[in-house]
Amino acid sequence: MKCCDEGNGQYSFSISHKEVKQGGDFEFLENLSFKFIQCSSNQDCDDSNSCTTDECYSDISTCVYYSIPCDQCGAMVKVSILTDHFPWQTTWNVKRNERDILNGGPCYLSNNRFDAIQCLSIGTYEFNIFDTAGNGLANDEGIDGTIGKYNLCIGDAVIESGIDFGSSESTTFIVVAPTMSMQPTRTMAPTLD
Ligand SMILES: [Ca+2]
Ligand SMILES: [Ca+2]
Numbered sequence: 671m672k673c674c675d676e677g678n679g680q681y682s683f684s685i686s687h688k689e690v691k692q693g694g695d696f697e698f699l700e701n702l703s704f705k706f707i708q709c710s711s712n713q714d715c716d717d718s719n720s721c722t723t724d725e726c727y728s729d730i731s732t733c734v735y736y737s738i739p740c741d742q743c744g745a746m747v748k749v750s751i752l753t754d755h756f757p758w759q760t761t762w763n764v765k766r767n768e769r770d771i772l773n774g775g776p777c778y779l780s781n782n783r784f785d786a787i788q789c790l791s792i793g794t795y796e797f798n799i800f801d802t803a804g805n806g807l808a809n810d811e812g813i814d815g816t817i818g819k820y821n822l823c824i825g826d827a828v829i830e831s832g833i834d835f836g837s838s839e840s841t842t843f844i845v846v847a848p849t850m851s852m853q854p855t856r857t858m859a860p861t862l863d
Contacts, residue, residue, distance in 0.1 A: 686730040701737030720791040740789035745824050745845045748787045754809040754818035755780045762799040781816055790845045797822050797841045808834035
């Protein structure tokens with residue numbers, strides 16, 4: 671390799687003097703995380719997240735996680751809340767295995783849209799939305815009777831929405847493996863009798 675090719679930066683990232691990553695692609699460096707645990711194989715580092723590749727560096731007791739672009743490992747999920755006149759009544763969360771992945775509210779601006787967008791890896795999730803007054807986003811006591819609304823989207827598709835959901839509403843949704851570009855189909859060689 672030539673030294674100092676113009677315009678080609680290089681970096682290397684080391685833990686305990688062991689280089690775990692090098693290259694010129696800075697996006698990768700920004701999307702790398704690690705934790706110190708005893709591991710003997712990559713399996714031991716499994717974080718149940720299809721959007722990371724999990725690598726064990728057993729000699730330094732470290733698992734290193736490299737991010738995979740979302741369109742190859744999961745889907746962008748968006749929660750969009752249009753608040754009503756009483757936005758402080760409304761909160762929401764997205765859970766996986768009882769753990770909060772995303773959450774939002776209470777909001778403090780009425781009649782405003784709040785969007786939360788995150789890449790979620792393959793798996794089953796639960797979206798929950800709550801309203802402390804028990805009237806969802808359908809308060810109509812405002813000046814002009816404006817009501818709110820929420821949308822839950824995977825990619826560009828709205829999979830659930832609601833206005834008058836009372837005190838809470840829950841939706842279970844599944845992020846599936848992204849549809850890969852079609853593999854070229856193998857043509858069978860004609861069999862000769
Ligand atoms: Ca992983
Ligand atoms: Ca309400």
